[in-house]
Amino acid sequence: NAGVMQNPRHLVRRRGQEARLRCSPMKGHSHVYWYRQLPEEGLKFMVYLQKENIIDESGMPKERFSAEFPKEGPSILRIQQVVRGDSAAYFCASSPPTEEQFFGPGTRLTVL
Amino acid sequence: AQSVTQLGSHVSVSEGALVLLRCNYSSSVPPYLFWYVQYPNQGLQLLLKYTSAATLVKGINGFEAEFKKSETSFHLTKPSAHMSDAAEYFCAVRSLSTGANSKLTFGKGITLSVRP
Numbered sequence: 001n002a003g004v005m006q007n008p009r010h011l012v013r014r015r016g017q018e019a020r021l022r023c024s025p026m027k028g029h030s031h032v033y034w035y036r037q038l039p040e041e042g043l044k045f046m047v048y049l050q051k052e053n054i055i056d057e058s059g060m061p062k063e064r065f066s067a068e069f070p071k072e073g074p075s076i077l078r079i080q081q082v083v084r085g086d087s088a089a090y091f092c093a094s095s096p097p098t099e100e101q102f103f104g105p106g107t108r109l110t111v112l
Numbered sequence: 113a114q115s116v117t118q119l120g121s122h123v124s125v126s127e128g129a130l131v132l133l134r135c136n137y138s139s140s141v142p143p144y145l146f147w148y149v150q151y152p153n154q155g156l157q158l159l160l161k162y163t164s165a166a167t168l169v170k171g172i173n174g175f176e177a178e179f180k181k182s183e184t185s186f187h188l189t190k191p192s193a194h195m196s197d198a199a200e201y202f203c204a205v206r207s208l209s210t211g212a213n214s215k216l217t218f219g220k221g222i223t224l225s226v227r228p
Contacts, residue, residue, distance in 0.1 A: 033216075035216075040220075042116075042218035042219050042221045048214075048215055056214075056215060058215075059215070091155060093156075100161060101216060103155040103156040103157070104155050105154055105155040106154075106155050
């Protein structure tokens with residue numbers, strides 16, 4: 001059983017471009033979480049999704065950020081018009097109902 | 113609201129010495145508590161978790177942690193440090209009351225260095 005997959009592992013964008021981060025949960029997991037890790041800080045919750053539903057987006061910035069988890073395919077975290085402050089490591093975690101979260105290796109976004 | 117405090121950002125120990133990484137939490141409802149380890153440029157790996165059963169929890173790689181409700185603490189220990197333990201360690205809390213799949217709240221993390 002493969003673990004949580006994230007791609008790309010490294011992403012470089014120029015200011016104003018769009019960034020798309022993908023997360024494929026572990027097989028059988030229907031819950032996906034996105035966290036952001038800024039330099040020298042811990043992980044901060046962004047959004048919690050189940051298939052086709054956003055359950056909790058209390059950690060998402062109000063503008064430019066969106067997330068989806070379609071019925072088929074990976075979960076996508078989309079950042080429009082990136083700015084330098086978006087540079088961070090973005091981690092996805094997945095879980096089955098009532099169980100712990102398993103983390104992916106992360107996507108490291110660098111905004112030039 | 114929940115929060116986690118990990119005092120200090122860096123701990124250095126000699127190989128073979130006791131490892132003690134502190135974690136205090138704040139939660140208005142009974143918590144689940146977790147310790148994760150992160151090696152450079154990798155994701156987080158679960159070391160151990162407290163889920164309201166035994167207060168002394170044993171995890172992987174010889175680590176253990178004790179839940180002390182009176183002190184709101186969940187400190188991580190290992191009797192004898194190995195060089196391979198050098199990594200960043202995160203304590204996290206999750207509330208039971210908001211459902212089994214609620215978000216994790218992390219501390220800022222502690223970097224553990226192990227001296228030969």
